[in-house]
Amino acid sequence: MHELALLIAAGIASGTPLLLAGLGLLLNERAGVVNLGAEGLMLIAAVAGFGIAFYTGQTWLALLGGALAAAVFSALLAWMVVYLNTNQYASGLALSLFGAGISAFVGAALVGKKLEIETSEKLPFLGDLPFFGPALFQQHTMVYIAVALCFGMVFFLYHTKTGRLLRGIGESPASAHALGYPVQRIRWLSLVIGGAFCGLAGAYLSVIYAPLWVEGMVAGRGWIALALTVFATWRPWRVLMGAYLFGSVTMLQLHLQAIGIEIPTQFMSMLPYVATIIVLALISRNPHWIRANIPASLGKPFHPG
Amino acid sequence: MIVLEKRQHPSPWMTYLSPVISIVLTFLIASFVVSAMGKDPIKVLSLFTLEPLSGKRAIGEVMLKATPLILCSLGLAFCFRSNVWNIGAEGQFLLGAIGAGGTAMWLTEAGVAGSGWLWISLALLLGAFAGACWAAITAWLRDRANANEILVSLMLVYVANLLLSYLVFGPWKDPKGWNFPQTLRFADSLSIGRLGTGMRVHWGFVVALISAAAMLWLMFFTSLGARLRVGGLAPGAARFAGFSSRESLWTVLLCSGAFAGLAGAMEVLGPMGQLTPHVSTGYGFTAIIVAFIARLNPLACILASFLLSMLMIGGELAQSRVGLPASVSSMFQGALLMMLLMVDSFINYRLRWRPGAAKGLKRDA
DSSP states (O other): HHHHHHHHHHHHHHHHHHHHHHHHHHHHHHHOOOOHHHHHHHHHHHHHHHHHHHHHHOOHHHHHHHHHHHHHHHHHHIIIIISSSOOOHHHHHHHHHHHHHHHHHHHGEEEOOOEEEEEEOOOOOGGGSTHHHHHHHOOOHHHHHHHHHHHHHHHHHHHSHHHHHHHHHHHHHEEEEEEOOOOHHHHHHHHHHHHHHHHHHHHHHIIISSSSSOOOOOOOHHHHHHHHHHHHTTTTOOOOOOOOHHHHHHHHHHHHHTTOOOOOOOHHHHHHHHHHHHHHHHHHTTTHHHHSSSSSTTOOOOOOO | OOEEEOOOOOOHHHHHHHHHHHHHHHHHHHHHHHTTTSSSSHOOOOOHHTGGGSSSSHHHHHHHHHHHHHHHHHHHHHHHTTTOOOOOOOHHHHHHHHHHHHHHHHHHHHOOSOHHHHHHHHHHHHHHHHHHHHHHHHHHHHHOOOHHHHHHHHHHHHHHHHHHHHHHHHHOOOTTSTTTTSSOOGGGGGGGSSSSSSSSOHHHHHHHHHHHHHHHHHHHHHHHHHEEEEEHHHHHHHHHHTHHHHHHHHHHHHHHHHHHHHHHHHHHHIIIOOOOTTSSSSSSHHHHHHHHHHTOHHHHHHHHHHHHHHHHHHHHHHHHOOOOTTTHHHHHHHHHHHHHHHHHHHHEEEEOOOOTTTOOOOOGO
């Protein structure tokens, strides 16, 4: 039983960056923009966050700094795809490549450095519960904040005027424009905020989850988060479910080893990537299911006049 | 407020100028970054431009690194032209390396000697085949399950990396190799011959040039090429004309996988001579940038490969000569692609000053 509780706890911890990035990408895609730069944004935020945490020792400052760094670069991407009308796929890809390069470049001096940071804390009362305590309530505060952000995202998208407008833009930017709404500004903002979410995810990885900086440490989580939005058919709660599920798959490898199942480590490490491919194929197989849910203007540029 | 206005006709000047402008802009940014780090920008920039071309040996290195870039970018250009977003050339490259490396390892162990060229061709073919098979997974999932090819091909890069790591750390490890993660050194007869003395560039470079010519012919002088290009430019028109999108999907992905696989195969049978975890230094990803800079044109891919090859070598030199991290190269590569995309938008758009536009009166034109 204790094993299971630990597995759940580890799954939630490792699913949190996927949840944060997935929510950000969901916001972008609901507005009709695919952000293939997620991986690069997470790397930039990871190195920025780790640097701040290393030099100041302030965890929250590091997380905010990471989010801010990613938001700045996301704003650049947004300016390109929204105002200059560049190809969304190519531009995002470029940002991912650039992010990988710049993070390795800036982070070269930080490799091998250690952080003195408390990475988890027990909640009062709840943390002492049998089973549920160790499984759910002995995490870093950021894990709960990620869940709260998911609540927030649901509220924003479905219960506020701006959220509904954003979804409307994702369906038909031309109609929103005809009604006089600032389509480009909202798309731009959604990318900046979505980028900040990716940034939080990246900084969480390097400052709290790892906590260390290694070149390319995001290891495809940005891409997995992109697949998550498809898996979740663009709904926040399903992003949360999917993120924890994928987090658990990642953790499963360690636990299988602990039980004594002998599979080469490399095959274990393939699990999240293979799982992503399989899940993506299973979900996308039903074209009606996807077509009924996908924001209609996803990936299509919109330029007024 | 300044707004972007669509041009009546795309500017022909910008089409050719934009790669040049973006290279200049990237170098400007680069010198800014370098001087911010307290290094002499002129000296660092010369490492990226003049040094790689100084002397026969250095030029040989540029050609050596350009070889896999040309091959990978040819396949990618083909894919992008027909609107198939294969970004997993890196994985297909690694599978090619595994296929050819495994063959060469087996041949060496079996002590097969004799006519090297025959065996080399076999190993190269198997490498290309392995790369094509890897790409076929992406094609199959796209075709049968409608799975997004960007994500699938990219996930397969990670899987390929781990597969290679498993092989060289596990069953393929050289028993006499002091426990290093590498295969045994292949027999000398299995190594691709060099083009000249004092240079490491091998006959694979010639193969890459021939491939570029072949791709040019396939893309622009055959009906298959025309069908594929129409499918990318105007999917609706292609469907109306009865061109199969499945045909183009499979053709471009298999072709691109085979080219990337061949590149990987030539890398292990050429300069490496054995399989290690570090077969690729990101050739498959750099090739994406090459393909875009080359405007998806096979002949331009050769030129762009030289440019990016110089950037890669410049990064290594910057590390050894002035102590900058080697990743300076991948940073500049990414910046170059971003610059290109930005500058490219001025082919089809121009900036216009429109008073009052900021107040939401955008629809007066």
